[in-house]
Amino acid sequence: MSFFGKLKNKLFKSSSRLEEGLDAIVEDGGSADPDPRPDLPDPEPPTTPEPDAPDVTPPSDPTPDRVPETPPAPPQEAPQTSDPVPAPEETPPGPGPDVTPPADPTPTPPAQPAPPPQEIPAQPDPTPTAPPQEIPTQVPPQPSGGLFGRLMGRKPDAPVMRRTLDDDMLEQLEELLIAADMGVDTALRVTANMAEGRYGRKLSTAEIKALLAAEVTRIMETVAKPMPLYPTKPQVVLVVGVNGSGKTTTIGKLASQFRAAGKTVVIAAGDTFRAAAVEQLQVWGDRAGVPVLTAPEGSDPASLAFDAMTKAQADGADLLMIDTAGRLQNRADLMEELAKIVRVIRKKDPDAPHNTLLVLDATTGQNALRQVEEFQKLADVSGLVMTKLDGTAKGGVLVALADKFGLPIHAIGVGEQIDDLAPFDPEEFAAALTGLEA
Numbered sequence: 001m002s003f004f005g006k007l008k009n010k011l012f013k014s015s016s017r018l019e020e021g022l023d024a025i026v027e028d029g030g031s032a033d034p035d036p037r038p039d040l041p042d043p044e045p046p047t048t049p050e051p052d053a054p055d056v057t058p059p060s061d062p063t064p065d066r067v068p069e070t071p072p073a074p075p076q077e078a079p080q081t082s083d084p085v086p087a088p089e090e091t092p093p094g095p096g097p098d099v100t101p102p103a104d105p106t107p108t109p110p111a112q113p114a115p116p117p118q119e120i121p122a123q124p125d126p127t128p129t130a131p132p133q134e135i136p137t138q139v140p141p142q143p144s145g146g147l148f149g150r151l152m153g154r155k156p157d158a159p160v161m162r163r164t165l166d167d168d169m170l171e172q173l174e175e176l177l178i179a180a181d182m183g184v185d186t187a188l189r190v191t192a193n194m195a196e197g198r199y200g201r202k203l204s205t206a207e208i209k210a211l212l213a214a215e216v217t218r219i220m221e222t223v224a225k226p227m228p229l230y231p232t233k234p235q236v237v238l239v240v241g242v243n244g245s246g247k248t249t250t251i252g253k254l255a256s257q258f259r260a261a262g263k264t265v266v267i268a269a270g271d272t273f274r275a276a277a278v279e280q281l282q283v284w285g286d287r288a289g290v291p292v293l294t295a296p297e298g299s300d301p302a303s304l305a306f307d308a309m310t311k312a313q314a315d316g317a318d319l320l321m322i323d324t325a326g327r328l329q330n331r332a333d334l335m336e337e338l339a340k341i342v343r344v345i346r347k348k349d350p351d352a353p354h355n356t357l358l359v360l361d362a363t364t365g366q367n368a369l370r371q372v373e374e375f376q377k378l379a380d381v382s383g384l385v386m387t388k389l390d391g392t393a394k395g396g397v398l399v400a401l402a403d404k405f406g407l408p409i410h411a412i413g414v415g416e417q418i419d420d421l422a423p424f425d426p427e428e429f430a431a432a433l434t435g436l437e438a
């Protein structure tokens, strides 16, 4: 199975609750429409509740004038289905160590069977006032598609359930989206946009899913950005996040992808308070074929960071990834620790760290929102990596995160293996979240 097929499968697994909820909402209060053609006028573009223009600029980029490296396939220039992390500069398009997706070097729409109901332009206009999407209210019949349909063994020409979009239905949709961890504000905005120009019309499940997927895509497109690479050597990537969020695993996966892209990488095991954490990072360093600098348990992480910076500079390494402790419960200590690491590495490079990645566990749902708030106070978070998107029903929190903070999502973790780090693809994510049939 291709990497994208695998990814899609994993994401689809996570969305069943929302998908089934949408099916149930239309079934509840809807009626079988023998005529699959809804005969609806074109939707008017939503003009009201617009998502807050997300600030996708890292909070305070220490080097705003830095020019991103422009390799043949610069990862920062690939907003669609390309690499979230280092683009394979010299990696041949064969089955070799492609950075992302590792097992499928051509992660383009072919793997994403054209979903008939959704017509999202490849480069949608991000301006909030522009029509967010061209969703045909007349979605091609989906009688044989859809989990529910398949479970019920519907025949292709079976009547399609439709339900009038009214206050009751909108309320149910809001509740469903909130239950799916989108958060109240985002859920209200999304449903308002879905209703805009369509209130009082009869919509099928497929149409509802297409509308929701388009709204989600529109929000997520503004944040789907690969981690930028700079010509600076070493580019310092500080990795923060609570214990267990997946920092170590993500550093290992990223290091492997950077290395496959021809970059030299050094890792600093900055969580010196836990011997187990250091050991685990060493295991990941071995897997990725990247040196891991460690220090005795309990020693000063800033001192280790300084040594790692010295080594990375001496070696001419492209990237230095610094793991950090995640003891959010000792907030003051952690803040001081992170501040000291930054102070120390800035003695070597005043622009470092060039990226501060916050690793978030998607299965924590709404808690991820609080973690962003907390870590933004502790560090200049420049981008997110969302882990454990495989097998979670809480993927909706990504929509809330994007809507609320607008921080770039550089990559998503979809498993525990070294290759299980994927670009964040908004359309694929939206389709998976809503159960939109491909």
Ligand SMILES: Nc1nc2c(ncn2[C@@H]2O[C@H](COP(=O)(O)OP(=O)(O)OP(=O)(O)O)[C@@H](O)[C@H]2O)c(=O)[nH]1
Residues within 6 Å of the ligand: 241, 242, 243, 244, 245, 246, 247, 248, 249, 250, 271, 277, 280, 326, 386, 387, 388, 389, 390, 412, 413, 414, 415, 416, 420
């Ligand atoms: N299913 C799944 N598991 C993941 C993913 N990323 C990390 N994990 C698992 O989550 C657990 C914690 O990951 P770590 O990388 O150790 O997390 P950490 O933030 O470094 O945690 P500490 O070492 O305690 O600071 C491990 O069992 C990982 O295998 C992912 O994308 N999907």
